[in-house]
Amino acid sequence: MAKLWPFLALLALALLLPLTGNEYWALIATRACIYWVLVAGLNLIVGFAGQLAIGYVALLAIGAYTASVLTAGTVMEPLPAFAALGIAAAAGAVAGVIVGLPALRLRTFYFAMTTLGFATIVTQITLAWQDVTGGGIGIPGPSLPAPMDTAWGFYYFCLGVAVVCTWATANLARSRFGRALVAIRDSEVAAEASGIAKPKLLAMVFLLAGALAAFAGGLFATLQTYITPDAFTFDLSLLFFIAVLIGGRGSILGPLLGTILLTLLPEVAAPLAAWSTFLYAALLLVIVLAIPGGIAALLDRSGRRALPEDRAIRPREAGLRTLIGERGERAVLSLKGIVLAFGGVRAIDGIDLDLRQGEVHGLIGPNGSGKTTTLNVISGYYRPQEGGMTLAGAELPAGRPAGRAGRGIARTFQTPRMIGEATVLENVMIGATVEGRAGFVEALLSLPRQRAEERAMADRARLALDAVGLGGLAEARADRLQHSELRFMEIARALMLRPEFLMLDEPAAGLSVEEIKRLGSLIRAISRQGVGVLLVEHHADLIFDICDRVTVLNLGRVLAAGTPAEIRVHKEVVSAYLGA
Amino acid sequence: MLASILASGLAVGAVYALIGITYNTMFSTSRVMSFTAGQLGMLGGVLGSLFILRLGLPMPVGLLATLACCALLGVVTEVVAVRPVLKSLDQHLYVLSTLAVALLIQHATALEWSTEPQPFPRLAGIGTGVWDEKYWLPVVACAATILGLEYLYRYTLVGRAFVAIAEDNFAARALGLPERNLRMASYALAGAVGALAGFAGGQLLLAFFANGPLLNFYGFIPVALGGLGNNRGAVIGGLLLGLFQQAANFMVGGIFSSVAVFTLFIIVLLARPQGMFGAPAARRV
Numbered sequence: 001m002a003k004l005w006p007f008l009a010l011l012a013l014a015l016l017l018p019l020t021g022n023e024y025w026a027l028i029a030t031r032a033c034i035y036w037v038l039v040a041g042l043n044l045i046v047g048f049a050g051q052l053a054i055g056y057v058a059l060l061a062i063g064a065y066t067a068s069v070l071t072a073g074t075v076m077e078p079l080p081a082f083a084a085l086g087i088a089a090a091a092g093a094v095a096g097v098i099v100g101l102p103a104l105r106l107r108t109f110y111f112a113m114t115t116l117g118f119a120t121i122v123t124q125i126t127l128a129w130q131d132v133t134g135g136g137i138g139i140p141g142p143s144l145p146a147p148m149d150t151a152w153g154f155y156y157f158c159l160g161v162a163v164v165c166t167w168a169t170a171n172l173a174r175s176r177f178g179r180a181l182v183a184i185r186d187s188e189v190a191a192e193a194s195g196i197a198k199p200k201l202l203a204m205v206f207l208l209a210g211a212l213a214a215f216a217g218g219l220f221a222t223l224q225t226y227i228t229p230d231a232f233t234f235d236l237s238l239l240f241f242i243a244v245l246i247g248g249r250g251s252i253l254g255p256l257l258g259t260i261l262l263t264l265l266p267e268v269a270a271p272l273a274a275w276s277t278f279l280y281a282a283l284l285l286v287i288v289l290a291i292p293g294g295i296a297a298l299l300d301r302s303g304r305r306a307l308p309e310d311r312a313i314r315p316r317e318a319g320l321r322t323l324i325g326e327r328g329e330r331a332v333l334s335l336k337g338i339v340l341a342f343g344g345v346r347a348i349d350g351i352d353l354d355l356r357q358g359e360v361h362g363l364i365g366p367n368g369s370g371k372t373t374t375l376n377v378i379s380g381y382y383r384p385q386e387g388g389m390t391l392a393g394a395e396l397p398a399g400r401p402a403g404r405a406g407r408g409i410a411r412t413f414q415t416p417r418m419i420g421e422a423t424v425l426e427n428v429m430i431g432a433t434v435e436g437r438a439g440f441v442e443a444l445l446s447l448p449r450q451r452a453e454e455r456a457m458a459d460r461a462r463l464a465l466d467a468v469g470l471g472g473l474a475e476a477r478a479d480r481l482q483h484s485e486l487r488f489m490e491i492a493r494a495l496m497l498r499p500e501f502l503m504l505d506e507p508a509a510g511l512s513v514e515e516i517k518r519l520g521s522l523i524r525a526i527s528r529q530g531v532g533v534l535l536v537e538h539h540a541d542l543i544f545d546i547c548d549r550v551t552v553l554n555l556g557r558v559l560a561a562g563t564p565a566e567i568r569v570h571k572e573v574v575s576a577y578l579g580a
Numbered sequence: 581m582l583a584s585i586l587a588s589g590l591a592v593g594a595v596y597a598l599i600g601i602t603y604n605t606m607f608s609t610s611r612v613m614s615f616t617a618g619q620l621g622m623l624g625g626v627l628g629s630l631f632i633l634r635l636g637l638p639m640p641v642g643l644l645a646t647l648a649c650c651a652l653l654g655v656v657t658e659v660v661a662v663r664p665v666l667k668s669l670d671q672h673l674y675v676l677s678t679l680a681v682a683l684l685i686q687h688a689t690a691l692e693w694s695t696e697p698q699p700f701p702r703l704a705g706i707g708t709g710v711w712d713e714k715y716w717l718p719v720v721a722c723a724a725t726i727l728g729l730e731y732l733y734r735y736t737l738v739g740r741a742f743v744a745i746a747e748d749n750f751a752a753r754a755l756g757l758p759e760r761n762l763r764m765a766s767y768a769l770a771g772a773v774g775a776l777a778g779f780a781g782g783q784l785l786l787a788f789f790a791n792g793p794l795l796n797f798y799g800f801i802p803v804a805l806g807g808l809g810n811n812r813g814a815v816i817g818g819l820l821l822g823l824f825q826q827a828a829n830f831m832v833g834g835i836f837s838s839v840a841v842f843t844l845f846i847i848v849l850l851a852r853p854q855g856m857f858g859a860p861a862a863r864r865v
Contacts, residue, residue: 052675102846105853108672109613110804112679114849117797117842128835234793238683245676274691281683288676289664 006253007166010260014159018152026151030223032263033158036256038216039243040165041209043255046244048178049205050185051103052112055119057237059210062095063088063217064141064227065126065133071142074132081142081222089215096210097203104199119237126229138228141221158219165212168444170252172208175443175450176429176436176457181205182250183419183430190417193379194493195405195434204440235277239263242284248296250421257295307476313488315469315518317525323463324498327530330357331392333409333501338377338387347373348384349556355501357532360523362543362564364536365553366577371536372414374553375503378534379411380404391501405434408500412493412507416486420479424470424489427478428461431496464492468522484511491522501532508539520546540578544568552577585826587710591784592798593822594722595621598777599799600806600814601725605770606654608746608809609763610666612674615682616657618796620650620771622789623685624778625700626693629787632701639703646779647772654771657681658764682792689789700782714783721780725773726815742766746809798825801845807855817856 017029038060045051069075070084079087102114126133133139147153172178183191184198191198221227243262247254266276287294335353339346348370355361363371376382378389380401389396391407404411410431419427435457438450465471468488473481481489487507494502504523508516516539524546527533537543543550544564552559552573559577560570567573602617627649631642661677707713732739744752745762753759778785778795785791801821806813821841828837848856 052672054679102850105850107853109675110849110853112675113797113800113804114846116793117845120793120797121839121842124835124838275687278684278687278691281680281687285661285677285680285684288673288680292671292673 003253007256010256011163018155023151026155027223028263028267030151030155030158032260033155033162034216034219034223035240035243035263036162036259037158037165037219038213039240039255039259040162040169040252041212042240043244043247043252044169044172044178044181044205045100045209046241047247047249047251047255048173048181048185049202050249051100051202052108053099053103053115054112054241055099055115055117055234055237056209056213056240057232057234058099058115058119058122059092059095059213060217060220060236061122061126061229061232063092063214064221064224064232065139065217066091066214067218068139068141068221068227069132072139074134074139081144084142085215085218088218089211092214092217093207093211096206096208096213099210100202100206103202103206116234119234123229123232126232134228136228138226140226141224142218143225144222154222158223161215161219166252166256171446171450172440172444173250173252175438175446175454176433177201177204177440177443179419179422179426179430180433182422182426183433185249186419186421187417189381189401189413190419190430190493192381192401193405193411193413193417194430194497195402196430197402208440208444235280238277238280238284242280242287245284245287246294248294251294251296253299254294254296307473307480311472313469313485313515313518315488315522315525316466316471317522319463319467320495320525320529323460323467324495324526324529324531327357327500330530331500331532332356333378333389333391333396333532335374335378335389336387338374338384338389340373340377340382340384346556348377350387351553351556351558353551353558355532355534356549357500358527358530359548360527360533360535360546362535362537362547362550363553364538364540364543364550364577365559368555369553370556371553372505373556375411375505375534375536379409379503405497408497409503410494410497410499410501411503412487412490412505414505414509416483416490418478418481418486418489420477422478423474424465424476424478424481425458425461425474427489428464428492428496429457431464431493432457432460434497461492461496464495465489467495468492469518484515487511488519495526499531501534502526503534503536505536506538507535508537508542516542581830583710585823585830587712587715588784589823589826590819591715591718591781591822592826593819594718595777595781595785595795595818596798596802596821597722597815597818598718598725598773598780599795600802600818601729601811602770602774602777603799603803604809604811604814605766605773606662609742609759609766610658610662611669611749612662612666612678613800613803613808614657614662614674614678615796616653616661616678616685617770617774617799618794619682619685619792620653620774621778621781621795621799622689622792623650623653624775624780625782625785625787625791626689626698626778626789627775628779628782629698629700630693633699639701643779647775650771650775651768652771653685654767654769654774655764657771658767662763662767663760682796686789686792689792693787693789695789697786697788700785700787702783718777718780718784721776722815722818725776726811729811738762738765798841801841803855804845805848805856810855813855 042056045053066088067084070079071081099115099118103111127135148157180196180201239262243258244255247258266273333355335351338348338351340348365371377384380399383399438453442450462474465474468491470488508519520542523533547564550564550567551561554576560567560573599617599621606614624646627646628642631637631645661681665673665677704713733743741757741762745759802814802817806817825837825841828840
């Protein structure tokens with residue numbers, strides 16, 4: 001909470017603003033607050049989840065028109081202003097999900113395009129639906145009851161809403177939901193392997209952002225006192241979008257400053273007003289090319305502090321017992337007759353495999369023999385054409401990678417998948433996402449259960465980092481770690497699940513001899529806690545040192561299976577793979 | 581009525597198809613979808629009107645000048661907004677950088693040209709009614725472009741190099757193809773194609789700065805539905821879109837036709853994200 005002072009300083013400035021006695025400033029500051037209510041939600045979508053939703057002015061328009069139409073009484077009895085604002089927020093939430101849905105299926109550019117298209121459509125509808133919206137002539141906005149009916153009264157109300165939005169979105173950003181959003185942005189595959197269900201999570205965030213945007217729209221209509229379709233130009237959309245990007249991804253303070261900056265800019269530089277959109281666009285280009293990190297990156301000094309030079313990874317296996325516990329009964333994960341073909345190539349051609357808890361099972365074979373493919377079938381990324389899998393006697397459904405974490409199956413990747421802009425600790429905490437019980441609303445409001453859960457998760461992540469030997473790097477940004485450290489970080493993330501089965505895809509690749517030795521003993525210790533380990537590796541020494549069982553694949557088939565001692569002298573294995 | 585639906589539908593459809601080809605031409609060498617495609621089409625109309633009506637140049641000179649300006653703009657786009665972000669294609673920064681350039685173009689046009697639609701000159705003065713040149717010119721331009729591109733891709737060395745880069749960037753570079761120069765050339769080519777779209781459709785769409793976003797969206801639909809990089813899909817999709825849109829225009833009115841197009845677009849894309857003729861996404865792990 002050390003970073004609270006910039007927010008408090010801004011709030012103090014905002015509270016003191018009425019001392020100027022200048023109502024023109026009240027107007028500008030109110031507008032900044034209203035924009036921020038929208039941007040705070042959009043920030044979660046663009047800055048955290050990385051979805052390029054450009055046309056958010058559409059939701060502002062929906063909120064503004066809903067609130068205005070309901071209070072003006074063009075279609076029904078006029079409602080009180082606050083009821084209208086509430087209904088506007090609800091309408092915005094629905095619209096937010098509808099606009100957001102394509103993000104679940106479509107690629108980035110496509111999604112950007114559909115939000116743009118949606119913005120155009122909404123404007124056209126407001127123009128054409130004259131009976132309700134007043135068409136080009138417009139409609140009066142809602143007016144709030146006293147004491148919010150004066151310039152300063154309304155300003156304080158909007159400021160209050162803005163403060164609540166800042167607080168709530170900051171809470172969410174620091175929760176497992178915020179981490180999961182960033183994980184989706186930076187490494188969707190790792191997010192899936194940690195059991196993060198992208199559709200559900202994004203739907204909730206779109207709901208929230210839509211409601212906030214439409215509520216802001218209602219306030220906007222109140223501020224304008226009269227709205228026409230002209231008020232909702234694409235330029236405004238651009239302002240919201242660029243405010244987030246100037247601010248920087250994954251930050252709350254940055255976009256807040258960005259919003260204030262962009263709201264003030266045309267006022268301070270009045271002669272440039274006609275060029276404002278041109279300037280926004282130029283600014284966007286400069287940010288993308290020169291400072292992709294935005295204001296947040298400029299402010300973040302701790303991210304640039306040097307890490308110690310002579311650091312070594314020293315796993316502490318003693319911590320594993322408290323971290324992942326003991327397993328009583330030993331279960332089996334078994335594959336029967338798995339066949340998977342890509343076009344004409346049979347990458348896996350009828351493989352049987354039994355993984356037992358408490359054992360290290362090595363999977364070796366030449367390149368292209370189907371090792372990683374087998375691992376991907378187990379973890380659900382590939383759906384085999386034939387064969388089936390069972391876990392502890394129950395069927396393990398093919399496909400559905402995000403369901404694996406919930407079943408206690410964890411994995412690492414051949415190239416470490418990390419969330420570069422998050423700290424090592426946060427990266428590891430991602431692994432425990434499925435265990436979270438506190439809901440979205442609890443996270444928003446930072447309720448006691450949420451806080452307790454968060455503390456427990458952080459403690460366990462530190463334990464996991466200590467166990468793999470990265471205890472000293474918990475607060476470092478993950479993209480500053482060395483390759484070997486990332487491999488151990490991935491193992492820590494997988495251990496957060498307290499996995500029943502752990503699959504490691506070439507964990508020793510790129511490690512020094514000393515590190516491989518430590519890795520071997522760590523893997524061994526993990527398996528002794530009753531975890532079933534599947535180890536895909538090329539380092540024959542490591543395999544024969546630590547495995548209880550070894551399966552050798554060749555051309556998608558099992559060439560041999562048995563104890564390391566049997567495999568080492570197996571004639572075909574020696575000639576096909578190990579060499580004399 | 582059927583005749584006018586067909587005439588105007590095929591005409592705007594041909595413009596959409598050409599913008600789609602503009603997208604594809606840029607995409608093929610860089611794997612980047614650029615927001616500038618629609619702006620190039622808009623500029624084709626604005627520059628054509630500027631050169632021929634305002635400056636009084638003869639039609640062929642005006643056409644060549646328009647194409648040259650947009651080709652140059654294509655190269656500038658490549659240098660400014662595409663090359664710097666190619667290194668990290670997976671971060672999708674190109675969406676933002678090309679959007680920024682597109683907006684710069686659009687707003688510079690609004691400020692320096694006009695914010696009102698300006699007239700576009702009659703070019704050949706042939707035909708009346710549904711056979712008016714404003715209806716058949718875009719179709720002819722589209723057909724000529726397709727034939728030209730087919731010739732380029734099949735029978736010339738440069739064209740084959742384009743195809744090679746589009747097919748397998750790494751292999752093409754390993755063979756010593758000048759990837760960067762080819763990419764710049766493809767952006768210049770895309771600029772010219774986009775300009776031709778706006779020029780040929782100038783009498784329909786007028787010289788109007790706000791045409792950019794519309795062309796961007798309606799040119800993108802055939803690309804998305806036909807599959808990225810698939811010119812045949814873009815042409816078929818563009819013509820169908822034009823016909824559908826004009827039919828809806830005549831029958832139920834403009835606003836509802838754009839809502840209908842948008843809804844249809846979203847539904848088809850959600851059902852088949854890779855487009856009607858595209859291949860499913862490749863492996864991720």
